[in-house]
Structures are given as C-alpha cells and as structure tokens.
Amino acid sequence: MTREKTHKWLVIALGILVSVTWIYPFFIIFFGSLKSRAEIFTNTIWIPENFVTENYSRAYEGLEYGRSFMNSLFITTASIIIIVIFSSMAAYALARNKSKISTAIYFFCALTMLIPFQSVMIPLVSIFGQIDFLNRFGLIIMNWGFASSMSIFLFYGAMRSISVSLDEAAYLDGGTPFQIFWRVIFPILKPTTVTVIILNAIRLWNDFLLPSLVINQEGMRTIPLRMYYFFGEYTVQWELALAGLVLAIVPIIVLYIFIQRYIVEGVTKGAIKT
C-alpha cells in the first residue's frame, strides 16, 4: 500500500511541475501586462514590483474591445445557429433515407473535407467579391459552407442510435417530417448539438485568415483581426500589447473553466468520429 501511495505522490508532484511549466507562458504575459514599460525590460518573466493597471484601460480603448467582442460574438453565434439548423436537418434526411443518392451525398461531403481552405481562398474571395458579399453576411455563409460536412457527420453518427419507431409513432399522430424532426428528433440530438456548437465555436471565434480576407470595414473587425492591427502598432509599447493579449485570452479561459468538461468531451468526440 505504501508503495502505491509513494507512486501516487510522485506522479502528482511530476504533474504539478509539468503543468506549472506548461502554463507559465500565460503568466509571463499576465505579469508583463501589469508592468511599466521600463520594468518589462529589467524584469521580463517575474511578478511585477509596481502594478500598473492603466495598461488595461489603454489597451481596452486601443482594441475597441467592446465593439470587437460584440463583432466576434455576432459572427460566431449567427454562423453556429445556421450551421446547427441545416446540418442537423441534412443529417436527419440522409440517415432516414438509405439510398444510393444518400450514400453519394455522404461521400461528396467526405471528399470536400479533404480540401484545405488555402486551396480555395483565392477564387472564393473573387466570387464573393463579384456579388458584393465581402461583408459579415458573406462571412457567415462561408463559415456555414466550411463547417457543414463535419457537422453533418457528427449529427449523422448520432442519428444512427435513434430508433425509427419514434419517427413512425410521431408520423401516425399526423406530424409532417419537419415537425417530427424539430419536436421529436432534434431534442434527442442535444448532446451532439453541444459538441457541434463547441467545435465550431472554438474554430470560428479564433479564425483569422478568412475574416481578414472578407471583412473590410474597420468597425466590423473581430477580436483576432483587431488584435493583429493593434499588436502591429504597439510592439514598441509591449506593456499595451501584453494587456491587449490578456484581454483577448480572458473570455476564452473563463468560459473554459466553467464548461471544461463539455469542451474536452466535445473535442474528443470530434477528433475520434471525423
């Protein structure tokens, strides 16, 4: 028993050592964001001697944080709502109608997942430019297109374990397929919906390249976009750049701490099933 206990404490000690090293980069940034410009050069990685909180108010203004945050939130939320509605419906139809056409559509979706973004970005921007869709509306449609296949697969996988007898019972009660799906099936898909939301949220919230090509108006910039321009302006004023980075990270970390279990579960499902 004692040998097992020693082993347990050794493992925990090792775990603490590795995890402190692992997140120390975050602390370097956090400590730095509270230092004066002079102190960043003399004390780069340790706790500040004098706390300078005004870095944050200046970075907040420089990033137009409130507006950038709302822009990110709007793009992410609107895209996810559309992705969830249409991907779950498509998966339902594919799973309930086994036919050659369904199989063909399924493989078509699988094939599109092999296409990396960079290999279509030039024509994509040119097509959407020609129809005047290089704006938030166009970005949401693009997000939808890129996320569809993966989301359909996840919903399709979940559909397989939902009995057809549920549909049949609801159909005998006089429901249309539309009503049956939204009233009976969609609620049962909830765990998968959570997975789809989480996986897309992580990707969309952090996305930089696509929004940078699509969003031209300064007032519409998301946090990663705004951060890119802000950082470029302030690398000589590291204390502001660092406070800006902390502001960009904090919403993600706070959310992660609260729903950590769901995020890890969702990512696991996404990695294994697709």
Place this chain on the structure above:
Amino acid sequence: MKGKKKNLYYWAFIIPSLLAIFFVIVLPLILGIGTSLTNSDGYNAVFVGLSNYKNLLSDKQFLYSLRFTILFAVVAVVLINVIGLGLALLVTQKMGKVSVFFRTIFFMPNLIGGIILGFIWQFIFVRAFAGIANATGLSFFNAWLADTTTGFWGLVIVFLWQMSGYIMIIYISFLANIPSELIEAGQIDGANKWQAFWKIKFSMLAPAFTVSLFLTLANAFKIYDMNLALTNGAPYGSTEMIAMNIYNTAFFQYRQGYAQSKAIVFFLIVAVISLTQVFLTRRKEVDL
C-alpha cells in the same frame, strides 16, 4: 407518406447544406483549377496553359517553403506525439481528482487561436528570452527568431504547445478503451509494469497513433496564422511556410493565377496525406 411528398421533404432538408458546400468549397475549387491555367492578377487573365505549374519547379522560394514546411511537419509530428502520449500517460495514472485539473491545463493552449499564440510567444522569444540571457549569461537564449534556426524551432515550440494537449485527449480516449482485464491478465502472467505498457498498451494504441500522426501532419501543412504572428516569414522569407507563400503570392504580389497553381499542388499534398490516413485506419479496423 407518399413517395413524391417524401422526396420533396428529403431534398428540402438537404439542399441548403449542399448549396452552401457547393458555393463555398466546390465551385471555388473548380474555378480555381481554371484560374491556375491563367496569368490572372485578380482583374485580367490570359490563358497560359500549364506554364504556371512548370514555373513552380524552378521557383526557389516556393520549393524552399515546401521543404521548410515538410521538415517542420516531420519534426513537429514526432515531438507532438511523444509529448501528447507522455501527457496522456501522466494524467491517466491513479491520482484522484487532480488528474482533471492537469488535463484542463494541458489542453488550454489549444483553445487559443494561432494569431494570439504567435504574439504571446513572440514576446517570450524576443523579450523574455533576452531577459533570461541577460540574467544568466546563457547564449542559448540570445537573439531568438532573428535567424532561420531559432525561427524554425520557435514555430515548432508554439505548434507543440498548441497541439500536444489535443493529441493528449485522443490518446486518453484510446487508453480508456483498453480493457483493464487485458492488463490484469498480463500481470497475472508475470508481466511487470513496463512489459504491460510496451506489449499491451502500445499495441492497443496503434489506431490512435495513426489518427494523431496524420491529424498533426495535415494541421502542420495548413499553418498560417501562427506563422504570420510569430515570424511573418522573417528573416528574408526563410521561415515562410507553404500556406504563407500562397497567400503572399496572391495578395501581395497579385499573381493570383500563379498562386492558385501553388494552391492546387497544396491541395493534392494535403489530400494525399488525409487519404492515406483514411486508408490506413480502415485497414486496421478490418484486421481487428
């Protein structure tokens, strides 16, 4: 329900997604193949046949970026899988609730986007490392990101920090699926802990290796944000990875036809990697 009406609903449920996929991915790919055969600058285009593809073979920067990316991918894939598996084995040891805490921390960098990660580490490599060099006198910490070698390892470190937690999660889920009877049976047969690990866990982890290996490989090829925020290709394009090379050709040099020929080659490389993965994992499943 009658066939005709049922058909109508079927298509009504599927068509929106298909249209989105078509206009965002398929149509651009098809048009892109056309663009790659022109000298398009984004406004005017003249058909030039396969000459863009021929020119790729003698484009020094493109070939350099390709080699740099392949070398990066190979090094990163090995390190990420070793570290990811190491972390997975660490957090699956018997230690109670702290293991969730460790898991949470190791996965955290994966939630931060490449742009932010690149900036965080730009500060660490440039400023914090310089501070450490001053304090300790160790020349190892001097002038990071100032040359190709430290730029390369800088990119590797950041990617490793981002991806290892993700790969850890994949390994954890496979480790959890190994039946404990199998390990107990091995121990009854007189296997010690090391033998149990190498013989039993290792062979059961084979499918996890395949998944993680190719996932890391494909992701390594697609890196752009992190490259932009950390080195932006500096010094002199020597840390410019393949995705950034395509972007710069299209949107800085405005040689969109030429850039698109690079993009098609890039597509073929990534598709071959992903298809190999599908092929290998399917075959393994049949074997089991």
